[in-house]
Structures are given as structure tokens and as C-alpha cells.
Amino acid sequence: MNIVTLKPSKEKSLLRRHPWVYANAIDRVEGKPTPGATVIVRAADGRFLGRAAYSPHSQIRARVWSFDENEPIDHAFFKRRVQRAVADRRAMVSGTGAVRLIFGEADGLPGLIVDFYIEDGGDVAQSGRGQLVCQFMAAGVEAWKEAIVAALTSATGCPNVYERSDVSIREKEGLEQITGLLAGDEPPATIITSENGVRYHVDVRNGHKTGFYVDQRDNRALVQTYAREREVLNCFCYTGGFSLAAMKGGAKRVVSIDSSGEALATAQKNVEANGFDAARAAWLDADAFKTLRRLYDEGERFDLVVLDPPKFAASREHVDRAARAYKDINLTGFKLLRPGGLLFTYSCSGAIDSALFQKIVAGAAADARVDARILKRLGAGVDHPLLTAFPEGEYLKGLLLQIA
Numbered sequence: 364m365n366i367v368t369l370k371p372s373k374e375k376s377l378l379r380r381h382p383w384v385y386a387n388a389i390d391r392v393e394g395k396p397t398p399g400a401t402v403i404v405r406a407a408d409g410r411f412l413g414r415a416a417y418s419p420h421s422q423i424r425a426r427v428w429s430f431d432e433n434e435p436i437d438h439a440f441f442k443r444r445v446q447r448a449v450a451d452r453r454a455m456v457s458g459t460g461a462v463r464l465i466f467g468e469a470d471g472l473p474g475l476i477v478d479f480y481i482e483d484g485g486d487v488a489q490s491g492r493g494q495l496v497c498q499f500m501a502a503g504v505e506a507w508k509e510a511i512v513a514a515l516t517s518a519t520g521c522p523n524v525y526e527r528s529d530v531s532i533r534e535k536e537g538l539e540q541i542t543g544l545l546a547g548d549e550p551p552a553t554i555i556t557s558e559n560g561v562r563y564h565v566d567v568r569n570g571h572k573t574g575f576y577v578d579q580r581d582n583r584a585l586v587q588t589y590a591r592e593r594e595v596l597n598c599f600c601y602t603g604g605f606s607l608a609a610m611k612g613g614a615k616r617v618v619s620i621d622s623s624g625e626a627l628a629t630a631q632k633n634v635e636a637n638g639f640d641a642a643r644a645a646w647l648d649a650d651a652f653k654t655l656r657r658l659y660d661e662g663e664r665f666d667l668v669v670l671d672p673p674k675f676a677a678s679r680e681h682v683d684r685a686a687r688a689y690k691d692i693n694l695t696g697f698k699l700l701r702p703g704g705l706l707f708t709y710s711c712s713g714a715i716d717s718a719l720f721q722k723i724v725a726g727a728a729a730d731a732r733v734d735a736r737i738l739k740r741l742g743a744g745v746d747h748p749l750l751t752a753f754p755e756g757e758y759l760k761g762l763l764l765q766i767a
């Protein structure tokens with residue numbers, strides 16, 4: 364049997380049901396656990412703490428599957444966890460063909476992400492057809508891949524599973540980056556899915572992450588609500604998520620910026636797929652930092668600005684530099700707004716918490732010499748639950764502000 368025994372007093376976080384065991388908390392390992400093998404984690408006094416997946420190459424040396432001494436880790440365990448996650452989403456999410464079915468630690472499956480895309484008109488709450496896309500980001504879920512794929516197809520009724528484990532975080536687990544078919548048919552070149560009444564092309568093979576930023580669904584709906592008759596700037600637009608939402612909401616004009624020509628080409632296909640008037644939209648293939656300043660210098664002004672940049676802080680060491688980058692775009696974002704204008708601003712850097720993000724945005728408002736008022740604090744949708752024991756799960760945070 365594989366047993367990991369912790370150093371004295373290192374059991375505290377596990378007793379609070381935080382699922383990670385750091386290498387420096389471990390006193391000794393008995394047995395020869397291979398990557399992903401199940402280990403029993405014990406406190407220094409021998410008390411049972413949990414069953415976990417062992418990861419010999421990572422500083423996060425083990426991730427707890429279960430705190431229940433009577434719960435074995437077997438095929439039935441994965442079937443139960445996956446079924447529960449799918450049932451929760453079906454009960455909680457509707458009106459969309461793109462949903463996060465499994466969100467790692469919050470669903471008791473550390474290191475696993477699964478998104479589900481359903482063809483146009485389909486709804487996650489009812490339909491079983493579509494495409495499952497997975498990311499396996501830890502040794503434990505990697506070792507149980509087959510069981511997880513079987514559980515996913517059975518819980519959803521969807522036979523098609525594609526893997527997008529092309530994420531650098533796998534290197535910390537000693538795993539190579541990998542993509543490919545796991546079950547069913549090869550995914551089509553694009554899936555057209557619909558969210559909040561807007562159709563989007565999703566390329567699960569080559570798109571970012573699993574193809575689409577599912578986490579911004581509620582925020583796109585909010586932009587749709589407030590876009591009527593407004594001139595909108597959407598910075599870091601990717602395939603036009605917020606831009607299309609603004610057009611659907613009746614925006615007068617939408618200017619969008621992204622440095623990926625491919626993403627912009629898809630965004631334009633999305634305009635067509637929705638039958639919107641292409642003349643209402645302008646797409647700028649350019650660097651956002653420079654373009655924001657240029658637009659300001661040219662006297663362009665907007666009623667609604669969205670800033671949804673990529674992760675500027677990959678880890679704690681990058682926080683200072685990232686903070687300057689967030690401040691830079693938010694400062695120009697504020698300056699580009701007309702009086703009464705709205706700013707939707709986001710950070711998806713886990714290393715920057717919501718308090719720090721708000722401080723950065725406040726600094727930007729001060730430097731822009733505007734009175735900015737927070738109307739709403741924003742985050743990911745209900746399909747990205749945040750485990751109370753695991754605050755690290757909160758990566759996406761945002762603010763809706765209005766300037767006086």
C-alpha cells in the first residue's frame with residue numbers, strides 16, 4: 364500500500380478540506396507510488412486524512428480525491444463524480460450551448476477541465492449531442508483518463524471526446540503536451556454553438572483553451588443588456604464574444620481589437636452567422652496597448668469599453684509587471700469613455716486577487732482623473748464554482764464601472 368505521512372502540524376489545510384499536499388509538507392512516502400497512483404495521506408500521528416493522487420514531479424505532490432475513509436478510488440468513484448458534476452450543470456445552466464461540465468477541484472476532480480459544446484439550437488440542459496473537450500492537467504486525472512472518458516460519455520450521452528492538453532502546466536507534472544481524439548468522431552472544423560441567443564463558431568482543435576471562453580457567458584449577457592444605442596470598444600476580443608453580444612444588444616457601432624488575425628477572421632464569420640450588419644463592426648488586427656493610445660490620440664470616444672486581456676501574471680513573480688500592464692490598459696480605457704460611460708474590466712490572473720485588481724483599477728481611474736463608480740463585481744458563471752476550501756480556484760474577476 365502507498366502511504367504518504369505528513370510532518371507534524373502539516374495536516375491543518377487538509378482538515379479544512381483543501382485538496383493539495385505540498386512536497387515540503389511530507390515526512391515520508393511508503394511504497395513506490397507511480398505518477399497518478401492512489402496514496403493514503405496520513406497525519407504525523409497516523410490519522411487518516413484522505414486518498415490522493417501522487418505526482419512525483421510536482422511541488423503539489425498529491426491531490427486529494429476524497430476525504431472519506433470509506434471511499435475507494437476506482438471506476439465507480441469517477442462515474443459518481445462525473446455524474447454529479449453533469450447533473451449539477453444541467454440543473455443550474457440553461458440557454459447556452461457551451462458549458463463547463465467539470466471545473467477541477469470544485470468538482471472533486473483536481474486538474475481536470477471539461478467543456479461541452481452543443482450544436483446550434485441545442486441546450487446543455489436537454490441535449491446529449493455535441494462535443495466534449497478535456498484538459499488533463501495533473502498526474503492523477505492523466506492516470507484515470509480512460510475511466511473519466513467513459514464516465515463522461517455515459518453521463519452526457521455524447522460519444523465525442525477530444526483532448527486539448529496542450530497546456531504548459533503539464534510540464535510541472537512531468538507530462539508532455541498532447542492533443543487528439545479520445546472517443547467518438549473527429550471534431551468538425553467548427554461547431555456553431557449558441558449562447559444568449561448569439562451564434563458563435565468554435566474550433567475545438569485550434570482555438571484557445573478548449574475553443575471558446577465559456578467562463579465569460581454571464582458577462583457577455585450583461586454587455587448585451589447595456590449595449591443599446593451605445594458605441595462600444597471591445598479590446599482583446601478573440602472571436603468576438605463581447606462584440607457579438609453588443610451587436611445583439613443593439614450597439615450603434617462596435618470596434619474590436621485583437622492581435623490574432625485568425626481569431627478576428629472567426630469573429631467576422633460570427634457576424635455573418637448572426638445576420639448582423641457588418642458595417643456596424645470594425646476589426647483591428649493590432650497590439651491593444653498601442654491601439655488604445657492611438658484611438659485616444661485620434662479623439663475616438665466610446666460609451667462602453669470591454670477590457671478582457673489574457674493572463675498577464677502567469678505566477679507570483681510576475682505580479683508587479685502584470686499590475687503595470689493592467690493599469691496601463693485601464694487608464695486608457697477610462698480616458699476613452701464619454702461621461703456616463705461603462706467600463707467592463709477583467710483579470711484572469713490567479714496571482715492577482717480581487718482586492719489587488721480593484722486597487723489597480725482605482726489607480727488607473729485616479730491617473731485618468733475620472734470619478735469611477737463600481738456598479739457590479741463580476742466573475743465566471745455558475746458552471747465555474749468556487750470551492751470555499753480552495754480560494755486558488757478563483758481566477759476570473761471583473762468590475763463593471765461607470766464614470767461620472
Ligand code: SAH
Nearest residue numbers: 576599600601604621622623650651671673
Ligand atoms: N473576451 C474574449 C476572450 C479574450 S482572450 C471572449 O469573450 O471570447 C484574450 C485575447 O487577447 C486573445 O484573443 C489574444 O489573441 C489577445 N491578445 C493577447 N495579447 C494581445 C495584445 N497585446 N494585443 C491585442 N490582443 C492581444
